[in-house]
Amino acid sequence: MKTTEYLREDKLPHIWCPGCGNGIVISNIIRAVDALNLKRENTVIVSGIGCSSRAAGYMNFDTLHTTHGRAIPFATGIKMANPDLNVIVISGDGDATAIGGNHFIHASRRNLDLTLIVVNNNIYGMTSGQYSPLTPTGKIATTAPYGNIDRPFDLCELAEAAGATYVARGSVYHVQQLKRYVERGIQNKGFSVIEALSICPTYFGRKNKMGSPVKMLEGIRDNAVIYNGKNKEEGKDKFLIGEFKNEPDREYTESYQKIIDSLKEGK
Amino acid sequence: MEKNKMRLVQGNEACVMGALYAGMRFYAGYPITPSSEIAEESSIQLPKVGGKFIQMEDEIASMAAAIGASLAGKKAMTATSGPGFSLKQENIGFACMAEVPVVIVNVMRMGPSTGLPTSPAQGDIMQARWGTHGDHPIIVITPTSVKEMYEFTIRAFNLAEKYRTPVILLADEVIAHMREGVEIRTDIEVIDRAKPTPGEPYLPYQLKEGDIVPPLASFGDGYRFHVTGLSHGENGFPTNSVEINNALIRRLNSKITDHLDDIVEVEEGYTSDAEFLILSIGSTARAAKSVVNTLREQGIKIGYFIPKTVWPFPEKELKECFKTVKKVIVPEMNMGQIALEVERVAAGQAEVHRLNKVTGELFTVAEINDGVMAVINK
Numbered sequence: 217m218k219t220t221e222y223l224r225e226d227k228l229p230h231i232w233c234p235g236c237g238n239g240i241v242i243s244n245i246i247r248a249v250d251a252l253n254l255k256r257e258n259t260v261i262v263s264g265i266g267c268s269s270r271a272a273g274y275m276n277f278d279t280l281h282t283t284h285g286r287a288i289p290f291a292t293g294i295k296m297a298n299p300d301l302n303v304i305v306i307s308g309d310g311d312a313t314a315i316g317g318n319h320f321i322h323a324s325r326r327n328l329d330l331t332l333i334v335v336n337n338n339i340y341g342m343t344s345g346q347y348s349p350l351t352p353t354g355k356i357a358t359t360a361p362y363g364n365i366d367r368p369f370d371l372c373e374l375a376e377a378a379g380a381t382y383v384a385r386g387s388v389y390h391v392q393q394l395k396r397y398v399e400r401g402i403q404n405k406g407f408s409v410i411e412a413l414s415i416c417p418t419y420f421g422r423k424n425k426m427g428s429p430v431k432m433l434e435g436i437r438d439n440a441v442i443y444n445g446k447n448k449e450e451g452k453d454k455f456l457i458g459e460f461k462n463e464p465d466r467e468y469t470e471s472y473q474k475i476i477d478s479l480k481e482g483k
Numbered sequence: 484m485e486k487n488k489m490r491l492v493q494g495n496e497a498c499v500m501g502a503l504y505a506g507m508r509f510y511a512g513y514p515i516t517p518s519s520e521i522a523e524e525s526s527i528q529l530p531k532v533g534g535k536f537i538q539m540e541d542e543i544a545s546m547a548a549a550i551g552a553s554l555a556g557k558k559a560m561t562a563t564s565g566p567g568f569s570l571k572q573e574n575i576g577f578a579c580m581a582e583v584p585v586v587i588v589n590v591m592r593m594g595p596s597t598g599l600p601t602s603p604a605q606g607d608i609m610q611a612r613w614g615t616h617g618d619h620p621i622i623v624i625t626p627t628s629v630k631e632m633y634e635f636t637i638r639a640f641n642l643a644e645k646y647r648t649p650v651i652l653l654a655d656e657v658i659a660h661m662r663e664g665v666e667i668r669t670d671i672e673v674i675d676r677a678k679p680t681p682g683e684p685y686l687p688y689q690l691k692e693g694d695i696v697p698p699l700a701s702f703g704d705g706y707r708f709h710v711t712g713l714s715h716g717e718n719g720f721p722t723n724s725v726e727i728n729n730a731l732i733r734r735l736n737s738k739i740t741d742h743l744d745d746i747v748e749v750e751e752g753y754t755s756d757a758e759f760l761i762l763s764i765g766s767t768a769r770a771a772k773s774v775v776n777t778l779r780e781q782g783i784k785i786g787y788f789i790p791k792t793v794w795p796f797p798e799k800e801l802k803e804c805f806k807t808v809k810k811v812i813v814p815e816m817n818m819g820q821i822a823l824e825v826e827r828v829a830a831g832q833a834e835v836h837r838l839n840k841v842t843g844e845l846f847t848v849a850e851i852n853d854g855v856m857a858v859i860n861k
Contacts, residue, residue, distance in 0.1 A: 227720060256707060257703070257704075257705040257707065258703060260555075260702045260703070262551075272709070272711075273709055273711065273720060273721065276707055277707055278702040278703065278706070278707055278708060279707075279708075279709045279710070280551070280554060280702070280709075280710045280711075281709070281710065281711035281712065281713065281721075282547065282577065282712065283547070283573055283574055283577050283712055286543060286544070286547040286574065288544075289511075289539060289540075289543070289544035289545075289547035289548045289551070290547045290548065290550060290551040291551060292511075292537070292539070292544070292547075292548045292551065293509065293511060293547065293548035293549060293550060293551025293552035293553075293554075293555070293559070294551040294552065294554060294555045294702060296509065296535045296537055296548070296551075296552060297508075297509055297535065297551070297552035297553075297555035297556060297557040297559075298555040298556065298557075298701075298702070298703055300703070301555065301702060301703050318540050318541060318544075319540060319544055322539075322540035322544075472530070472535060475530045476530045476533055479530050479531050480533075
């Protein structure tokens with residue numbers, strides 16, 4: 217199918233700023249969905265609040281734009297109610313790890329079959345550049361005018377530790393790889409987390425004097441260390457991209473179905 | 484289910500029985516006293532009928548999951564109490580705005596804050612109406628018995644489905660934990676949400692001539708529609724249009740206010756010639772009724788007025804009473820919340836006397852009697 221058929225073209229132009237990474241992430245989600253031949257009618261996109269969460273409105277599926285931080289629990293209800301649906305959650309770094317942090321770890325623990333894509337632009341873009349739990353220490357934000365003293369999460373380590381069964385980090389520079397990770401995340405029957413390192417030239421870039429969107433993309437290229445299974449240390453001052461975990465485990469709706477079946481059989 | 488069997492059941496248990504009868508197939512909750520039995524019973528019963536139960540990580544998530552399940556086509560419920568009810572408010576507002584049928588049970592306990600978790604109160608009357616931000620419609624119904632816990636839960640689902648709205652079943656701790664003999668009716672009509680006509684173009688927020696609300700498709704039906712908490716047009720997509728926003732907010736509210744005769748339910752006794760009136764809800768109404776019956780035997784012209792739908796408030800029905808009623812006594816297990824509405828509706832036509840109890844205990848018949856006599860003899 218033409219990739220544009222996965223978009224609601226009549227809803228364009230989108231609200232994002234020039235140079236924003238969101239479009240690259242969305243296009244790779246669409247390419248992954250297309251590569252896997254997922255039916256549009258059988259796929260639901262759920263998002264929270266923030267710039268990247270506006271993606272749901274532009275995507276030609278059943279789409280649910282929820283409240284701030286709550287995309288995962290809304291998606292949990294959908295998946296539980298109808299496990300035949302493919303449920304993809306799009307969230308930002310603030311949405312998924314600050315206000316939605318509790319849902320993030322518990323969805324990881326539960327291993328319900330959702331695919332979460334966290335678009336990490338290191339900042340709250342929609343509210344104009346406040347620091348998020350993924351803003352690196354020392355960086356400038358509109359609420360960290362003297363430099364951010366918070367320590368950021370490593371989102372992928374958090375997901376791994378909490379029990380997500382597929383965990384990967386890609387970037388808006390490494391697009392083929394990002395598409396592959398989304399594909400594998402969808403294929404994993406369980407809770408999958410794909411962190412997509414992105415850029416926000418308008419706020420994060422401007423506040424931190426990082427130059428043009430192209431310069432910011434080059435920055436991702438230059439600072440990315442490809443994870444090879446044993447070089448976690450190398451990523452310390454840069455960042456690791458790669459697949460950190462792909463260990464399928466018992467999926468939640470399947471476990472629940474077993475209970476239903478056992479009661480039916482009168483066991 | 485056997486025909487109208489008599490059973491001794493607890494209020495919370497009756498709630499789950501009613502929910503299952505009404506077609507509940509999804510429950511999401513978080514443990515909290517005094518509503519936990521609703522979650523426990525749902526966890527036992529739902530998988531037996533192919534439904535799903537999930538204990539979420541918090542109250543916010545429970546509300547969200549219930550809404551998600553409803554959008555995927557399942558009748559969904561969550562239950563909570565005071566602190567949890569506070570946490571659910573944002574997503575209740577989402578359900579109001581996105582017009583998602585869902586039932587929320589709030590078993591009122593003594594607040595504010597953690598308060599007295601196992602003690603009865605009626606302090607969430609105003610929160611049930613205005614707990615979430617913005618001008619939103621809401622239906623709140625209040626049972627006075629275990630029988631009504633069963634029947635009103637069915638009614639809550641029916642109203643939610645019919646009006647595409649969250650419905651709050653507002654019980655107090657006494658009604659939830661009490662056990663009573665209940666005739667389990669199996670002849671109550673069950674209403675399912677209207678679905679779009681297959682083959683026709685579907686706009687999820689387009690009201691068609693003669694309909695109460697726009698039909699609601701389920702995710703997975705093939706319509707590929709959008710749902711958002713942002714102000715939206717008939718197509719469901721966000722808009723900044725002042726005209727569309729105005730039309731939406733007015734339609735959301737009028738879908739309730741245009742159907743008050745269907746939604747509002749009141750139990751009245753001796754009101755046709757009453758000079759005095761006791762107005763109360765929930766467990767308080769039981770004591771009030773007893774007081775009225777006794778005083779009537781003594782020849783005092785007193786009646787009772789029990790809103791079974793507390794929101795929208797039964798304004799028309801109460802106004803009717805003021806043709807004869809000169810004094811209203813409003814006993815409440817709070818500092819005076821329903822009394823505010825009674826004062827508004829009375830608008831000077833009758834005296835409104837408050838009788839408030841905030842000890843975390845039930846009103847006794849004697850207490851209400853004393854309060855009423857003080858007003859009568861004044």
